[in-house]
Amino acid sequence: MKNTGFESRNTAYPDSLPGWYFKAKPGFKVSLDDKDKFEGNFSLKVSGDKVDAGQFQSFSQEINVNGSSVQKKSVSCYIKTTDVMTKIGVWCQVWDEKDKVIGFESFDTQHIVIQGTTDWKKYTLSITALEGAKKIVVAGFLMGNGLAWFDDFQVEELQTMSIPPSAAVLKYINDFNGFIKKNSIYKDSLDWKKISRDIAALSNGLQTISDTRVLTDYMIRELRKAGDNHSFIQNKTQTQTSATGASPEKPMSKLLENGIGYIMVPGFSSAHYPSILDFSTTIQSQIKKLDEENDIKGWIVDLRTNTGGNMHPMIAGLGPLLREGDLGYFIKEDGKRQRWYYEQGREGIEKGTNVRVNPCYKLKNNKNRIAVLIGNSTCSSGEMVAISFIGAHNTRLFGEPSGGYVTSNSIFWLADGATLLLATGFVSDTNKKIYSKKIIPDVMVKSDSDTDLVLKAAEEWLH
CATH class of the missing domain: 1.10.8 (Helicase, Ruva Protein; domain 3)
Structure with a gap:
């Protein structure tokens, strides 16, 4: 690693940082400090003033590695802070010969939190470079307002390779x-x-x-x-939160011009049944209110912000807009199919019931057209909801291809209370079309930052 203690300077280019790359961002300043340092003559000072909490200033360095075998390394540095409002940290990426990231660690992944005012302290990340690794990128950053000093970076080989695992x-x-x-x-x-x-x-x-x-x-x-881009791990805390808590996002409804009822269904990640029932009932209540108080000419179901979670309360809530009966199928590896359905307020798999909205609502006019909006943030269970609408004669999908998380996941419990959500099957619509990648909308409409062209196209079709 070059210039680990920020002792090298280029007098011809005082704003440069030999060995390191950075691009100054508005509201931030990166400079050498000869007054406050851990050792040597200088430290690197990063300051943020009057910037948003999500903005950050980083600096980074690439380090070549020999990827002939698995290597375990530690990346350490000394850090001091004053009035850090959001956070600061260090992250490491491992890249292969094709310039793909094959490893990542950060203060977040290793649960290191630095905020407020702190004195000089050494912080260490462990990073694994797998066989085929070409380089490690090491970076420090300050997010939001405050002052941070960095000094004495080190990358070292961990001496644990000869100790057998427990x-x-x-x-x-x-x-x-x-x-x-x-x-x-x-x-x-x-x-x-x-x-x-x-x-x-x-x-x-x-x-x-x-x-x-x-x-x-x-x-x-x-x-x-x-x-497989869908399998993932929930740690013990995330698993417990899913089982006991409600999702923060709520469904939203409104009446658009020309008698169009609009329903936005966000992601829902909870497995807590009272929260599930409340979410489902809220959606049906919103549909009922719009339908009873207005002469509805068509419906829009917006799934563009639905990143997934638990599909069952979403489908149960949207039941009045769906066909009764089978809505889609889980396809196991052996080819066996399991249906998911909605019937008179009940949503479930095969003959079982996952959610029941009682009393359930039925539309005054079930022949109105329904436009379903999807995009690249429509993922996982959000995609299952979209599939539930496919095949209905009065329904059309608008927007951009979905996120591509269309496998069905099963839950496996681990010894420490964490869970593995593993892709164990594909899904199909009621026409038996299997989705292994993305859902392609019937009408492709590219998003626009100024005008909601997707919503506009859906409204024109409904009119």
Whole structure:
């Protein structure tokens, strides 16, 4: 690593930072400080003044690595802060020879939080460079208002490769991989011999279950390379929050010009039944209010901000606008189909009921046209909702291709209370069309920052 302590200066270009790359952003200033430093003559000072909390200033450096084998490294530096309102941090990316990111760690991923005013302290990230790695990108940043000083960066090899993993670590990753080998629809696309070698190398030095994140993250990356962009891990806290809490976003409705009823259904991530029922009932109540108080000429269902979560309350809520009966199918690896349906306020899979809205509402006129809006943020369960409308004679999809998270996921519980949500099947509409990638709308309309062209196209069709 070059200029680790920011001692090198280019007097001809005082705003440059030898060895490091940065581009100054409005509201931020990057400079060398000869008065406040951890050691040597200088530190790097980054200041933010009158900037939004989401804006940040970063600086970075690329470091070449030899990717002939798995390597574990630590990236450390000393940091001091004054009145940091949002956060500061360090992140590391590992790139392969094709300039693809194959590894990432940050203060966020390793639960390091720095805010307010703090004195000089050493902070360390551990990073794994897999076989085939070409370079590591190390970056520091300040987000929002405040002052931060950085000094004495170091990248070192971790001396843990000769220490065998604990029995708890081996059992955890064996159970994790067992779920994938038995249930993943991508399991035959994985190079299990290579995976075994990499897991063996990555496991060295790991002693606790919390250490296994490097192994599970590796497996998720391998699934991504095989084509699975939907499987993911929820840690214990996220799993508990999903089981007990409500999603913050709420559905929204309004009457548009010319008697068009508009319903926006956001993502919903909770598995808490009272919250599920409230979400479903709210949507139906909004549909009922619009329908009873107005002479509705058509409907718009906006799924463009629906990033997914739990499909069942979304479908139950939209039931009055859907056909009664089968709405789509989960397709298992053996070809067996499981239907999902809506009937008289009940939504479920096969003959089971997941959500029941009672009393349920029925439209005054069920022959009105329905325009469904989708885009690249329509993902996962949001896509299942869109599929539920496909095939109805009075329905058309408008917008841009969906996010492409159209596999059905099953939940597998891990020993530490976390859960693996694993892609175990594909889905199809009632016409038996299987979706393995994105949903393509019937009418392609590109988004515009100034005018909602998608909404406009839908309104014109409804008129």
